[in-house]
Amino acid sequence: MSKQRLHRNVVIIGSGPAGLTAAIYSARANLKPLLIDAPVDAEKQTAPGGQLMITTEVENYPGFAEGIQGPEMMAEFRRQAERFGTEFIEAWIEKVELRERPFILHTREYVIQTETLIIASGASAKWLGIPGEAKVPDGLGGNGVSACATCDGPLPAFRNKPLVVVGGGDTAMEEATFLTRYASRVFVVHRRDKLRASKIMQDKAFRNPKLEFIWDTAIEEILGTPEDGVTGIRLRNLKTAAKRIFACSGVFIAIGHKPNTDLFKGQIETDQVGYIKTSGRSTATNIPGVFASGDVQDSIYRQAVTAAGTGCMAALDAERFLDHLPVMMPSGEEVTREGEHITADQEAIITPDGHMIPNKTEYAAPGE
Numbered sequence: 401m402s403k404q405r406l407h408r409n410v411v412i413i414g415s416g417p418a419g420l421t422a423a424i425y426s427a428r429a430n431l432k433p434l435l436i437d438a439p440v441d442a443e444k445q446t447a448p449g450g451q452l453m454i455t456t457e458v459e460n461y462p463g464f465a466e467g468i469q470g471p472e473m474m475a476e477f478r479r480q481a482e483r484f485g486t487e488f489i490e491a492w493i494e495k496v497e498l499r500e501r502p503f504i505l506h507t508r509e510y511v512i513q514t515e516t517l518i519i520a521s522g523a524s525a526k527w528l529g530i531p532g533e534a535k536v537p538d539g540l541g542g543n544g545v546s547a548c549a550t551c552d553g554p555l556p557a558f559r560n561k562p563l564v565v566v567g568g569g570d571t572a573m574e575e576a577t578f579l580t581r582y583a584s585r586v587f588v589v590h591r592r593d594k595l596r597a598s599k600i601m602q603d604k605a606f607r608n609p610k611l612e613f614i615w616d617t618a619i620e621e622i623l624g625t626p627e628d629g630v631t632g633i634r635l636r637n638l639k640t641a642a643k644r645i646f647a648c649s650g651v652f653i654a655i656g657h658k659p660n661t662d663l664f665k666g667q668i669e670t671d672q673v674g675y676i677k678t679s680g681r682s683t684a685t686n687i688p689g690v691f692a693s694g695d696v697q698d699s700i701y702r703q704a705v706t707a708a709g710t711g712c713m714a715a716l717d718a719e720r721f722l723d724h725l726p727v728m729m730p731s732g733e734e735v736t737r738e739g740e741h742i743t744a745d746q747e748a749i750i751t752p753d754g755h756m757i758p759n760k761t762e763y764a765a766p767g768e
């Protein structure tokens with residue numbers, strides 16, 4: 401079967417808050433964006449709409465005073481993107497070619513060329529893979545098991561109850577500290593007797609009187625029922641092999657996230673973990689014309705509202721780039737669609753053929 405060929409100005413990968421916000425902005429700017437979202441796959445944790453599709457109540461997104469269900473919110477984002485003419489394709493992207501423009505994306509049915517690419521493929525929480533952890537109805541995921549304390553911690557089911565956080569990194573410390581605001585007590589279960597978290601986060605956690613550590617221990621199973629939610633966990637001491645049941649009302653898995661960047665490996669600059677590097681002052685990556693927004697470039701904030709914010713930035717950056725205006729790169733240089741580079745100190749412009757010209761315009765006052 402021969403593949404259908406498409407050519408677009410803006411292609412967006414991902415349909416979480418970042419991708420859909422980028423779509424809303426670029427569609428309203430008449431750029432006719434094409435958004436490619438991943439099909440539903442439980443194992444790969446993908447669903448059109450991203451991580452909010454596995455969240456229940458969202459209480460911290462501004463504008464929803466009474467809160468809103470994650471999937472309902474993403475349906476609204478999508479309707480808004482559709483309203484301004486975003487085109488959607490649901491497909492696995494098999495390969496991308498980012499070496500030169502137009503960039504090329506291959507799916508089973510299409511070969512898509514694009515002048516700009518906005519990567520908003522998100523990140524996936526890592527899971528332990530133990531019984532009881534899977535999403536309802538197969539386990540208690542969404543019914544007492546969560547990978548996001550900021551999202552789910554304040555829910556009534558967790559108030560004044562003993563809660564467990566798994567992990568020993570900065571995320572685990574941050575989540576555990578946050579949860580002490582609501583829980584009767586928070587227990588951090590860690591597989592070693594030393595934390596990986598930064599010293600400042602460790603100190604803060606050790607000083608918190610509502611936080612306790614269970615060292616050298618793994619969780620083997622999460623216990624509970626659909627009616628009661630989580631009622632406890634089965635623990636195994638990794639040094640003594642002793643097992644015990646520990647009563648708790650919620651389990652927060654905080655063993656890290658994996659940015660969804662495998663597709664771009666070797667082609668785009670990432671940090672050691674795999675998060676795409678952007679300049680901070682724009683969403684530009686090291687490849688002129690490729691922008692990244694949302695959790696795929698953010699290991700720190702990871703909120704729906706920050707993802708939406710960077711989605712908006714990516715659309716505006718792509719629009720600037722298509723309009724032949726300079727866009728800030730991670731290096732601090734600015735680059736245009738024609739390949740001109742403005743040095744980070746703003747002193748010079750380097751033309752595509754390598755000539756350097758001063759970036760100074762002296763205006764003569766009228767009459768001089």
Ligand code: NDP
Nearest residue numbers: 567568569570571572574591592596654655656657699700
């Ligand atoms: P990390 O990879 O730093 O830590 C993961 C933790 O989970 C480790 O303690 C690890 O144990 C444990 N772990 C991993 N897999 C398993 C498993 N299968 N079973 C049990 N335990 C497991 O991830 P984080 O998400 O904490 O942090 C990622 C990055 O983001 C870091 O660079 C961090 O500094 C940064 N970050 C910064 C924040 C801030 O500055 N406010 C907030 C959150 C994150 P072990 O130690 O034994 O390997």
